[in-house]
Amino acid sequence: MRIGKTKCRQLRNLLESNKLEFLLEAHNGISAKLVEDAGFNGIWASGLSISAQWGVRDSNEASWTQVIETVEFMSDATTIPILLDGDTGYGNFNNVQRLVRKLEQRHIAGVCIEDKLFPKTNSFIKGTTQALADIEEFCGKIKAAKDIQYDDNFVVVARVEAFIAGLGLSEALKRAEAYHQAGADAILIHSARTDANEILAFKHEWHNRCPVVIVPTKYYSTPTKVFRQNGFSLVIWANHMLRASITAMQKAAKMLEKEESLVNLEKNIVPVSEVFRLQRVSELSKAEKCYLPNTNNSNASKPLFPYANYAIDKLKGANKELIRI
Ligand code: SPV
Numbered sequence: 001m002r003i004g005k006t007k008c009r010q011l012r013n014l015l016e017s018n019k020l021e022f023l024l025e026a027h028n029g030i031s032a033k034l035v036e037d038a039g040f041n042g043i044w045a046s047g048l049s050i051s052a053q054w055g056v057r058d059s060n061e062a063s064w065t066q067v068i069e070t071v072e073f074m075s076d077a078t079t080i081p082i083l084l085d086g087d088t089g090y091g092n093f094n095n096v097q098r099l100v101r102k103l104e105q106r107h108i109a110g111v112c113i114e115d116k117l118f119p120k121t122n123s124f125i126k127g128t129t130q131a132l133a134d135i136e137e138f139c140g141k142i143k144a145a146k147d148i149q150y151d152d153n154f155v156v157v158a159r160v161e162a163f164i165a166g167l168g169l170s171e172a173l174k175r176a177e178a179y180h181q182a183g184a185d186a187i188l189i190h191s192a193r194t195d196a197n198e199i200l201a202f203k204h205e206w207h208n209r210c211p212v213v214i215v216p217t218k219y220y221s222t223p224t225k226v227f228r229q230n231g232f233s234l235v236i237w238a239n240h241m242l243r244a245s246i247t248a249m250q251k252a253a254k255m256l257e258k259e260e261s262l263v264n265l266e267k268n269i270v271p272v273s274e275v276f277r278l279q280r281v282s283e284l285s286k287a288e289k290c291y292l293p294n295t296n297n298s299n300a301s302k303p304l305f306p307y308a309n310y311a312i313d314k315l316k317g318a319n320k321e322l323i324r325i
């Protein structure tokens with residue numbers, strides 16, 4: 001058995017390290033493995049991407065158990081920590097507690113919950129018309145999550161959607177402070193602006209009360225050194241594995257449809273052996289040698305029932321004894 005840092009501990013270390021850290025989005029087992037192989041130290045299990053890979057909207061159309069099943073595959077395929085985008089927690093405080101229980105059972109290192117209403121709508125769709133959760137009720141969810149967690153290092157991130165809803169800096173700070181007091185391990189401050197002004201203003205006022213997480217999907221042109229200089233803890237590249245794969249698949253599908261031949265596509269895609277490597281096929285081959293009967297030796301000379309002759313001889317001997325009596 002390998003003894004290492006738990007995934008919860010690994011995620012907490014990322015949050016509390018004194019340098020800027022990064023999570024990259026994944027949405028199934030293989031994309032999670034690719035994130036780890038690329039050298040990332042953690043994974044964002046994105047609600048948007050997980051719904052999209054099923055072909056449904058990011059509006060809680062997929063059930064929470066379907067999400068759990070997906071992150072379980074992601075966790076099994078990797079050794080780095082996963083932070084689940086838990087949307088609004090799929091219900092009230094009680095649903096949040098059950099969610100945390102199930103996540104810990106599957107070695108998911110943390111959950112991020114956002115102060116919107118169920119069913120949630122993606123922050124980049126009609127953001128300013130979205131209603132936010134009552135502060136007290138949301139604090140109850142955070143407390144409930146912290147109270148139920150089994151591993152002290154399980155991470156609960158509270159996501160503030162005040163900027164998304166167009167409510168401004170003072171509302172964002174008020175909410176972040178309440179969530180921090182309720183026990184959140186970090187604040188995710190979200191913004192849909194194409195510049196970083198909102199998140200920088202927030203960080204300026206927030207100082208270092210607790211780690212701050214950002215998602216620069218819309219303000220991607222802001223240089224990463226700005227996030228570093230301003231003391232953010234964690235950057236989430238939230239949907240880029242999904243979007244990169246959509247681009248690649250659209251290109252491949254169009255090419256095949258047009259050319260009716262694999263010749264040009266073959267040159268530009270990984271060989272099947274790479275798929276086998278990602279699935280760890282060699283691990284199974286080794287296990288087969290260890291656990292399956294050795295099928296290389298011929299069975300021809302082996303008796304079908306190896307103990308049958310022994311039993312017959314015994315019986316014959318016993319008969320002799322009987323005759324003698
Ligand atoms: C997600 O990845 O699902 C997120 C981030 O919640 S965002 O899409 O920016 O809201």
Ligand code: MG
Binds near residue numbers: 046047048058085087
């Ligand atoms: Mg989401």
